[in-house]
Amino acid sequence: MTRPPAPFNVMIAHAGESLWASRLANSLSPLPWQLHWPRTGDEALGLATRHRIHVAVVDDDLPDAGGRGVVQGFRHLGLELPCLLVCRNPEPRVLQDAIRLDVFSVVEAEGSGDLLPPMIFKVIRRVYDADWPMPDGFSELNN
Secondary structure, eight states: OBOOOSSOEEEEEOSSSOHHHHHHHHHHTTSSOEEEOOOSHHHHHHHHHHSOOSEEEEETTOTTTHHHHHHHHHHHTTOOOOEEEEESOOOHHHHHHHHHTTOSEEEEGGGTTTTHHHHHHHHHHHHHOBOOOOOTTOOOOOO
């Protein structure tokens, strides 16, 4: 395994003041990564076409097209970037859409504070065959 590409760009596309997004940013702040903060679906799509985004964490409540609509937009543009979808209620319809859109994982918004950082490291290992040392205090998910 190698180190992830530098700079490593993470998109955190969320709807307004999201507690999970703040907790995620605090968790990732010790890392030398670039965090990008689109607040609408249009901003997220524009950012992904202008910059090399390595992981996108997308709120299903995102204004404009919603999180699934944004991921669908990525796919229509030919962008294969791995996405984590954060939603309040991961009901069967959401999960079916996520599978159809090749979303890496769906995480419930209320409980995502501790799950998202290790999930991003899991993406790095699986998608980029890279290994970035996890900072102290991170809980590790099983491979």
